Amino acid sequence: MIRLFVNATVLTLDASLPVAQALAVKNGRIVEVGGTDEVLWLREDEYEVIDLQGRTVVPGFVDPHNHFSIGAFETLWADCREARSVADLQRALTAAAVDTPVGAWVRAVGYDHRLIGLHPTRGDLDAAVPDRPALLMHFSHHQCVANSRALAEAGIARGTPDPPGGQIARDKSGEPTGLLFERAMSRVETLSREAWEARFVEVARAASRRYAALGITAIQDAAVTPAMARRYAEARAAGALAIDVGELMVGSRGWFERPDDAAAGALKIFVDGGYRCAMRVRRDGATRTSGFLFYTREELTALLLAAWRAGRSVVCHAIGNLGVETAVDAIKDAVGAFPDGRERVRIDHAIFLTPDLIARIADLGIWVVVQPSFLWDSRDRPNATPADPAILQRPFASAGLAGVKQAFSSDYPCGSNSPIVGIAAAVTRTSREGHVAAPDEAMAVADALEAYTLGAARAAGLDAIAGSLESGKRADLLVLSSNPLECARAELASIRVLETWTNGVRSNPP
């Protein structure tokens, strides 16, 4: 069967033919792109003509930094994103405990201490869930609160030292309050998911349908433990994934740990923290550093070289300017010893940059994977906006002008999963509430579209099969309600994905 999509405005993202009217799809691949008349000539014994009546077709969106597995499980857990008080959190936890199977931890996600006015304590959680372990995840996913049973099961007590790159919050008497930062949460987080992971095939099936409805046809899950890699294998064997999911591996002991025991595949390395990323800020003539930096330049260089020598690619999470600087320094050193490594490393997030860092990243020629949808999400008021005028926040236009290769992603569930929202945010720099952030850093629509399609595919190493509509590539394509290159900037966010085709099969609507 050959499918002929005709009478469309096809934005191909292929520089040799940027706009076409039609394309033909057979056995999951694109076999021709061109004018409607020439494509109609390709009719075979079995064929279907899909007349798109002038609608816009673009490549399926690629999201190279998405926490698919985390987001999928979170549909099973109490949603605390709107909680306004400790009492709200307690009600959600009590209700969640009723639905939590015996042997599983009670889980709740997404609380925002800024809405509540403080962080809850283990005592607050104990009051709601006294008799079994419970874990409440902060919206950043880089800190959480555990109840007393959870702390006990993870072996966190009064005498437990802070791990490097983590912090156990303590009250005046030295008792852990339940609040755990970065690496201090590894053990509770890993334990809290174990019993739930058996339901991955079920939640992944539903999640991948939601992704397809948003126009996402390929992603990379940006933190996969060896245990989760086995669950992904089960999900694929069951045919549960409606989209292409690649895996970036972390170690078995937790997201933020040194990934010594990660399963084979591309590696994810956290260079700094999340909500408390590594910053260097100059204020009133003095320089101050803050946040968690997980590796020195030398340690990171050694990790990169070891990974490259084992044939692996590496994704470096780096958010703060000090984190990014450490990543850039280490990559430069490692590339000096192993030049081919340049093609096998990227920096993800790179939120706080300076003109000097931008120039150095451009010079290295590596990809950075950034998250425009955070500009849309009002909840994202990153850690104290630096008062240091040299520090730029998400300077997409400056980076593009300097020649930095930028791809877009969502970091879902930390950011909005919708690529349309991400593109609109990159172009308008406007939040859901109408705040405009550094309008000079707005990107052109065409560049934003490319960053979520071809650029993202290149950053993910998928560009041989995805990211543009060309003969030979996988038939991952979308039909949109209007043409993003022609609609008003303010209308971008309301563009709808009418149809999603993945591998030549319509995955949305099902």
Ligand SMILES: [Zn+2]
């Ligand atoms: Zn992430």
